[in-house]
Amino acid sequence: MPEQSPETHVIDYRAAEQLLAARDPRGAVKLLDSVIAAHPENTAARLLRARAFFLAAQLRPAELEFQVVLEREPDNAFAHFALGRTLERAGRSDEALRHFRLAAALDPQPDYIQAARFRMPD
Numbered sequence: 070m071p072e073q074s075p076e077t078h079v080i081d082y083r084a085a086e087q088l089l090a091a092r093d094p095r096g097a098v099k100l101l102d103s104v105i106a107a108h109p110e111n112t113a114a115r116l117l118r119a120r121a122f123f124l125a126a127q128l129r130p131a132e133l134e135f136q137v138v139l140e141r142e143p144d145n146a147f148a149h150f151a152l153g154r155t156l157e158r159a160g161r162s163d164e165a166l167r168h169f170r171l172a173a174a175l176d177p178q179p180d181y182i183q184a185a186r187f188r189m190p191d
Contacts (some may be wrong), residue, residue: 146176
C-alpha cells in the first residue's frame with residue numbers, strides 16, 4: 070500500500086463524515102483508523118470515530134474513544150453528552166447521568182438539560 074499523505078488523511082476524514090451521514094458507520098471507522106494511526110493527536114478524528122462506533126453499536130470502543138477526547142478536551146459538552154448516551158445504552162445510567170449533567174453545565178442546550186434531568190426555567 071502506498072504511503073498516505075496529509076492530503077489523503079483529510080480526504081479520508083471528509084469521506085468518513087459522508088459515510089457517517091449515509092449511515093455507514095463501519096465504513097467510516099475503517100477510513101478513520103488510518104487517519105488516527107497517522108495522527109493519534111487528532112481529536113476531531115477521534116470524536117468522529119467515537120460517533121461511528123456508537124452508531125455501529127460498538128459501545129465499548131465508543132466509550133474508550135469518547136474518554137480519550139474528554140482527556141484532551143474536558144470542556145467538550147458534546148463529548149460528555151455522547152459518552153452519556155453510550156453509557157446509557159450500555160445500561161450504566163448512573164454513570165451516564167454524570168456526563169449528561171456535565172454536558173448541560175457546559176452548554177445548556179435543551180437536549181443536554183433534558184438528559185441531565187434538569188428542569189427548564191418557566
